Amino acid sequence: MKQMGSRAKWMMGSLAALSLLAAQGVDAAEEGLRAAAVKYGIWSGGQQVSLEKDPxxxxxSTYVPLRSLGEALGKQVEWDEWNGAIRLKDRPEIAAVHTWKTPGTLTGDLKEGGFSGLLHLPGDPEDTFYTLADRGPNGEFGKDKLRTFPDAGYVPRIYKIKAAGGGxxxxxxxxLHLPAGRSDKVTGSPGISGLPNVDGxxxxxxxxxxxxxxxxDPDGLDLEGIAYSPSDDTFWLADxxxxxLVQVKRDGTILGRYVPQGMKELLEKAGAQTELYDVLPGVYAKRISNRGFEGVSISPDGRYLFASIQSPMAVPDKKTGEASRALRILKLELASKKVVxxxxxxxxxxxxxxxxxQKDIVISDLSALSEGVxxxxxxxxxxxxxAQIKRIYRAxxxxxTNLLGTEHSEKLEAMSIAEIRxxxxxxxxxxxxxxxxxLGYPYEKLEGLAVVDKQxxxxxxxxxxxxxxxxxxxKLQVKELPTELYLIRLKEELR
Known part of the structure; x- marks a missing residue:
């Protein structure tokens, strides 16, 4: 961590008492008292603790870095900025890793890949999940970073998978496909593509x-999240x-696409064949490119759907959004299909x-524990x-505060944390x-999250x-980067 100047930063990244609370030391630092570095060795379980800074x-009084000491004791250390608190919790462990060893061939050197979301259905075996891939293989060509689609015929898809025995x-x-009797503008068949929707x-x-x-392709989808509605046995996907938000049958038939207000007319004019419902707040059309809905989940009682925007939006512009820490999460009542x-x-x-x-800190998935958590x-x-931030939070x-329909919703990304307070x-x-x-997780894109049980x-x-x-x-470069599923055991039960 960087050297921190404020009281909160100083507490978290610099010093804490051996008793794990450094109120006296913080006061001393604020008063300008001299802090003398020493070369004390700290030992735990017969081994010397590696410290990020000297005591x-x-x-x-002697003070040591709290994070180093906590981690040496098998703890996770969390700084709760909003409430000004530090939490220590028993560190979870990786119980198993399963690898997709034989993905199917797409075209050329390209193999099937994923996964961009994850779902475990109650009643299914503990090793069985639903997941999905996004819009298919794509890259950035040349100095202008042109968006390429090496497999333009790729059809977005859902997978049902079994993770067992390391594989x-x-x-x-x-x-995914349109209902019978409808044809995609690009593919000429019911199957849709993963190509972008409209120019502009x-x-x-x-x-x-x-x-x-x-x-x-006005019906093209870039899928990132998957949820299940028990009331009508359908999947809901984040695009x-x-x-x-896209509702589909178990067989992949697209029942409807729920878009921000003002987008329905645009897509229909472009030739969309999907049933469109413009019920989402219009401000969501201001998402930054490739930073739309990333996570989606439905409460266990089936009443509410939650959807998360991947990163702050261009409100009022991209530069402001990229500097913001404000991420939005929508709540939709499934019975009425209304945002609440x-x-x-x-x-x-x-x-x-x-x-x-800041622009690279994002939300990648959701999993609802209740209608409020x-x-x-x-x-x-x-x-x-x-990698420094690969974290699962309970939110x-x-x-x-419910911001729906308020003036704050129209300018959230432009507000500082102080202004929000x-x-x-x-x-x-x-x-x-x-x-x-x-825990040593090696990948950039931790993108799918599911709960099997409370631990x-x-x-x-x-x-x-x-x-x-x-x-x-x-020439397009393809590397051997595996798709892997990690099983994590918690020391404390989810609540």
């Missing part, structure tokens, strides 16, 4: 060579493009970490040893459940189909 002596087996592949709001699609522009809530989730502060930009997958863009919205806006209360980076979480990564850009000769 110091202030006014006769992932695909039990069923469900490709979306990226321009190109072929693998980056030289031939492809057609837009990044518009952004939208919009809440603030505050992302971690990039200033407290090395090599992390969600698990939230929050991550940065780093991988391996450089409690029971006391959070001044306005009396209460965000979701966050509690760290699993710091996955501290078992499952996560998966999106390997981007192995696409790794283009070389100097303009």
């Amino acid at each position: 110091v002596v202030i006014d006769g 992932i087996q695909v039990l069923e592949t469900i490709k 709001p979306d990226e321009v699609p190109y072929d693998a060579s980056g030289t031939q522009q492809l057609a837009y 990044e493009y518009r952004p939208s 809530g919009e809440y603030l989730y505050v992302a971690e502060n990039a200033e407290l970490f090395e090599g992390v930009k 969600l698990l939230v997958d929050e991550r940065d863009k780093n991988a391996g040893a450089e 409690d919205f029971s006391q959070a 001044e306005k009396g806006i209460v965000p979701a209360a966050k509690e760290l459940i699993a710091d996955v980076a501290q 078992t979480l499952v996560i998966v990564n999106d390997n981007d189909f192995g696409v790794d850009g283009y070389d100097a000769q303009g």
Whole structure:
């Protein structure tokens, strides 16, 4: 962590008493008392603890970095910025890792990939899940970073998988398609594509060579999250493009697409064949490109659907959104298909970490524990040893301010954290459940999250189909990056 100046930063990243509370030391630091570094060794369980900073002596008392000491004792250390508190909790453990060893072939060197969301249905075996891939293989070509689709015929799909014995087996592949009698504008068949929808709001699609522009598909989807509605036995999917929420049957038939107000007319004019419902707040059309809906989940009682925007939106512009920490989560009543809530989730502060930009701290998935409590997958863009934020938080919205229809909703990203406090806006209360980076998780894109039971979480990564850009000769590069499912055991039960 970086050196911190404020009282909160100083407490978390610099010093804490051996008793794990440094109120006296903090006061001393604020009063300008001299802190003398010392070379004391700290031992735990017969082994010396590696400290991020040397211990110091202030006014006769010795202080050590809380994070190092807590982790040496097998604890997760969490700084609760909003409430000014530090929490220590028993560290969870990785119980199993399962790898997709034999993905199917798409085209050329490209293999099937994923996964961008994860779902475990009550009643299914503990090793069985539903997941999905996004819009298919895509890359960025040349200095202009043209968006290429090396497999333009790719059909977005849902997978039913079994994770056991160290491997992932695909039990069923469900490709999305329009209802009988309708044909996609691009594919000429009921099957849809993963191509962008319309010129202007979306990226321009190109072929693998980056030289031939492809057609837009008003029914195309970039799928990122999956949930299940027990009342009518349907899946609900999160789409990044518009952004939208998509309801589909178990066989992949698209029943409807729920879009921001003002988007229905635009898509219909472009030739969309999907049933469209413009019931989402119009401000969601201001999502930053490739940063639409990422997570979706339905409460266990089946009454409410929650959808998370991946990162702050361009409100009023992209620059403001990329600097913001304000992430939005919508709440939709499934019986009426009406949005009934919009809440603030505050992302971690990039200033407290090395090599992390605020715009790269995002939400990747949700899993509802109740109608007011969600698990939230929050991550940065780093991988391996450089990864710092790969975290599962418990987010409690029971006391959070409902921003739906308020003036604050129209300018949320432009408000600082101090302004949010001044306005009396209460965000979701966050509690760290699993710091996955501290467990050695190697991947950038921790994108799928599911709950098996009160002490078992499952996560998966999106390997981007192995696409790794283009070389100097303009050839698409494909690397061997596996798709893996991790089983995490918690020491404390979810509540």
